[in-house]
Amino acid sequence: MAERKGGTVRDLRRDNRAVLLRALYFSGPRSRQELSAATGLSPASVSNVMRELLGEGVVAEVGSVDSDGGRPRVLLQVNPEYGYVVGVDVGETRVQVELFDLAMTERAKADFPLDPARHPADAVVSRILAGLDAVLADSGVPAEAIFGVGIGVPGVVQQRPEVVVDAQTFGWDRVPLERLLRAGTDLPLLIDNGANTMGQAELWFGSGRGTHNAVVGLIGSGVGAAIITHGTADRGSTASAGEWGHTPVVVGGRTCRCGNVGCLEAYVGAEAMLERYAEAGGTLAAADQESALAAMILEAGTPGTVGARIIDETVRYLGAAVGGLINLLNPERVILGGWAGLLLGETHLDAIREAARCHALKHPFATTSIELCTLGPDAVALGAATLPLELFLNG
Amino acid sequence: MAERKGGTVRDLRRDNRAVLLRALYFSGPRSRQELSAATGLSPASVSNVMRELLGEGVVAEVGSVDSDGGRPRVLLQVNPEYGYVVGVDVGETRVQVELFDLAMTERAKADFPLDPARHPADAVVSRILAGLDAVLADSGVPAEAIFGVGIGVPGVVQQRPEVVVDAQTFGWDRVPLERLLRAGTDLPLLIDNGANTMGQAELWFGSGRGTHNAVVGLIGSGVGAAIITHGTADRGSTASAGEWGHTPVVVGGRTCRCGNVGCLEAYVGAEAMLERYAEAGGTLAAADQESALAAMILEAGTPGTVGARIIDETVRYLGAAVGGLINLLNPERVILGGWAGLLLGETHLDAIREAARCHALKHPFATTSIELCTLGPDAVALGAATLPLELFLNG
DNA sequence: CACCTTTTTTCAAGGCTTGATTTAATACGT
DNA sequence: ACGTATTAAATCAAGCCTTGAAAAAAGGTG
Structure with missing residues (x-):
């Protein structure tokens, strides 16, 4: 106790x-x-x-x-040069490794592509290790000066008794990531969910500076969140907190890729948005999800189109979920990020705010603000790097 | 920071x-x-x-x-007699004042009825003060031996700069409860939301003993929750966290008494359940909400009845909301209480568990358990009394 | 009654923070 | 130029606190 x-x-x-x-x-x-x-x-x-x-x-x-x-x-x-930290962003399409000094100035960066269709653990491991070597060589920083390597991964990270990662989208089932990496490096390794690391980045250096109580929503293909209470990220009892995407928003609604129905992710995840667009009879010619979603948002600019209808609905669902979060957690700030979240937010933030207002109680809504992430696409790696930084700050 | x-x-x-x-x-x-x-x-x-x-x-x-x-x-x-604490439960139908020794053994109790239709602040204040006098006289404990008086109220309690209570169901708008009580007593006063105090009671002495991460759902006429993270109640930035009842579960659904649509409370609050029953053509002859709900749950025992349909639906909505909570917060335990929650839970807990399973991710669901409150109807007062107890324990 | 075991207290040593005091470093008036 | 006022930082002695080691307390055993 x-x-x-x-x-x-x-x-x-x-x-x-x-x-x-x-x-x-x-x-x-x-x-x-x-x-x-x-x-x-x-x-x-x-x-x-x-x-x-x-x-x-x-x-x-x-x-x-x-x-x-x-x-x-x-x-x-x-002293910014007293030591250095490394942050790794393991994404769906690439592994990004960045080296920062203590002022969190980027000193070196390495990008390795990943086949979006397949993500075997050893491929990710070898890319992380290669990236580590690359940024060390590039920056000329000796390995002894590195406090540690923070790694943000999609999925649930269990810390004890051993670091084990479950990542549905990667097909990872209890992958012992730390042990696999340990073969290639002696540096301290700190592994956490990517939404959490992004949340930490926003909390320390972005839109969440100074708040003790915030929610950072990460909207990409899927939907996640980092919940900050009492000034620190809340990871729950087994570190899987933040699975915002599977909050039911329509009991008996659309089937989600998790197998359940009515999940938030079945409406506002990028994948789900594109599916709903297709189901509604829309057609888009685009190479990847990102440009497809961008095209759809562009189309939504003209009223009456399929895109406009889908985006309107999406905003309503997202607003409802944000409103529910505000009621439940009464945060000082709600911060929306992730590539799809930013795409949607740049054009429709006010509509999201309005939809959230409709679903939130007056008082908690009045004392919160809904913002976009300010750190851009490198936030996950930056946030991952804060994990070893925290080690340093705790002495 | x-x-x-x-x-x-x-x-x-x-x-x-x-x-x-x-x-x-x-x-x-x-x-x-x-x-x-x-x-x-x-x-x-x-x-x-x-x-x-x-x-x-x-x-x-x-x-x-x-x-x-x-x-x-x-x-x-x-030493259980080193000091004493008082807990007050301000409910819809009564004000209950209880005096405990440090072992939380009840030493005296006073109950004052309240007109369920009207709850003017001064009536509540005078009943609290009368109750305080009564338990002091009854127990023979001198006022100097009281560490403080904890008070659980419905609605949102803002602590600073002054304690102010907003309680929609009471028609209270920024009622300065502490100031009003201060005229009648010099004892330390600690005021918090009733769902929070109940959560605290369960956390310290009930189903939540030993957990660091739990959610306590309070289902009465309305629906609230206490969220425990890192071993302490999370009250949010302006202490209104825990408004679980207004989480949207059906975007575009039923109108809630808060004015929005699709709120959880519009489906699983006792008031809403009875309304839905009436809308579905059911009729009940009962004096108050409590016996009406009990009758409806009894009716639900026979398949095919209106009651059975309404209860089934209610269980589904409640299970969905519980599942969403499990995904979002990954608690060790979910504890359901409140008079309506207990009534429903006693007969339908397994169904609620099953419904939650359908809406939760496998991993977080597997590491949580869904239980009923074990402290009975006095939990709110007991929990309120833990507020001054905490004062004592913190030295 | 001597000896063993286990719990509790006593004691001196080592560290830490702090208010008070001293030293350092600069501007200003003459 | 020079003394004085002013603000910042360092130094110092005093006062607490925790702790490992040693001593004392309390009871059983042979």
């Missing part, structure tokens, strides 16, 4: 160090005095900890600021 | 004291040695803290246990 973080006076020091490090990391360059005010720790303690951190090279002095007739404030900052 | 609990070495002591107190409170009588093992604190520290707590009268020695040829273990226990 009582999970402890540390009863000894030494743990206290570690905690305070971590608190100061986080405060410094997230609130740019700051003076010792400001840190003291922000964290509630005494100036003496801040001084002590900062001496230690400066000695280790974790933080560095970066200029100073005049102070109306007194000794100028020395600004401190986390 | 970084909420701190305490950076000083003195806060450390307070934290450790609270950890030990909780460990002792929730895991019955225990020896110092067992506490040391359970909390990870050294035997020396346990001894120190316990000396302090014994001196204050917070804990007491209660017998000893032989130890195979060595010094016997002295069992310690939180």
Whole structure:
């Protein structure tokens, strides 16, 4: 019942160090005095900890600021080159590996295509390892300077007793991804669901900055979500929380690819949208899902078309689901992303907001805002990289 | 971004004291040695803290246990009479006030009826205050020994900057309940939504014991839920989380009393169930909602009746909503309660489980269990009383 | 009654934070 | 140029806290 973080006076020091490090990391360059005010720790303690951190090279002095007739404030900052983190986005069509410094500036990037039809685990593993080698070589960063590698995958990630991935869309059933990768690297590996890593990215660096309570919806071929409560991602009891796509929105409705009926994903997932378009008699000539959906949204611009009807319906279903989420979780913010979500949101965000308003209670709706992701298509990799970053910040 | 609990070495002591107190409170009588093992604190520290707590009268020695040829273990226990807490359940038909000792044994109880049609704030306030006087007089407990009064109310409770209650079913719009009560008592007042307090009760003392991740559904006239993540209730950004009743389950469906359409509450709330029954041509002669619903469920026992059809449908909608919750939140346990929920659950729990299975993904469904509340009709008051209890346990 | 076992307390050592004090670094007035 | 005021940071001694080790307590056993 009582999970402890540390009863000894030494743990206290570690905690305070971590608190100061986080405060410094997230609130740019700051003076010792400001840190003291922000964290509630005494100036003496801040001084002590900062001496230690400066000695280790974790933080560095970066200029100073005049102070109306007194000794100028020395600004401190986390040294962006103290270490590096790697983020991996395992998507349906490609494996993307990116290397960041601690300021989350991209230092190297590698892309390896994946056959959209087949995703054998060993193909993904070899591409991740190849990408790792490529970004290390490209950036010239030595492996010792890497805090860890974060990997965002589609599907459910079970962490204990061993990392095991179930990914329906990949045909993965209990794939021991960490063990497979372990053969090729000694770096710390941190694996999580892609929607969660994207949510973490938005929470730390995107539309969700500063919120303690948010939902990040990821709409691609399928539909997922990251739920942030108390400032951290909620992964549920077996880490499969966030399967928003299979929330029933029409009891007895359309059959979903999961086998059940009436799921949200059976209406607003990109795949389902295109299917519904085809069923309604529409025809599109497009190479892939992405351009097909774009064409359909374009068509929806002219009223009366099949596309317009499908998109209108989609917006209604999505709005209803967003409204339900707002009622249930009362988040500060709802953030929509994923390639299909962004495509739809760019043209129809106001309509989605209106549809959500119709299905939400007045009060919780009034205290939330519905936004689009701001980090673009690399958000999953960026978010994955925050997993090792968090390791660093926790000291 | 970084909420701190305490950076000083003195806060450390307070934290450790609270950890030990909780460990002792929730895991019955225990020896110092067992506490040391359970909390990870050294035997020396346990001894120190316990000396302090014994001196204050917070804990007491209660017998000893032989130890195979060595010094016997002295069992310690939180002194149930060190203090008392009061829980209040503000329901549609009555205000119930109960006084508990620290072992949560009921020491006194007072019930005041409420006109189900009208719920003016001052009537509720005067009944709460009268109940408070009654239980104090009845139990002979002096007011100084009361840690606080927890109050569970229907509707949304906003805590800051001042406690304000919005309760649609009561016609309450921004009622400053704490301020109104403050005129009549000096005791600490803790006000929360009734579904949340019930959830807390189940989490601490009922079906949810030991879980860190659960959902407690409260089905009465309306439908609410308490969401427990990371071991604590999630109240959302403005404390209105848990409005499960207005999750859309049929886009474009029945009109709900909230004005929207397709809400869960428009199908499985007791009021809605009775309405649907009447719409389907059924007739019931019953004095109140409770006996009417009971009669309908009885009728549902014989196939082919209107009652059977309505109940079947209700189970389907409820199961769908539960399934969606399981997908979204991946809880360890889903606990159904509320008077209507219990009535329905007693006869149809297996059907609800089956309906939920149909709408949930295999993996999260397999790792959850769907249960009924075990604390009975006093759970809301009991849960409300845990609010001041928590105050005590946090030191 | 001596000896063993197990639990609890005592004690000194080591660490930590902190308010108070001192030192550092700069602007301003003369 | 120079002293003084002002603000920032470092230093220091004091006060708590936890802890491993050692001692004491409490009971059984032969």
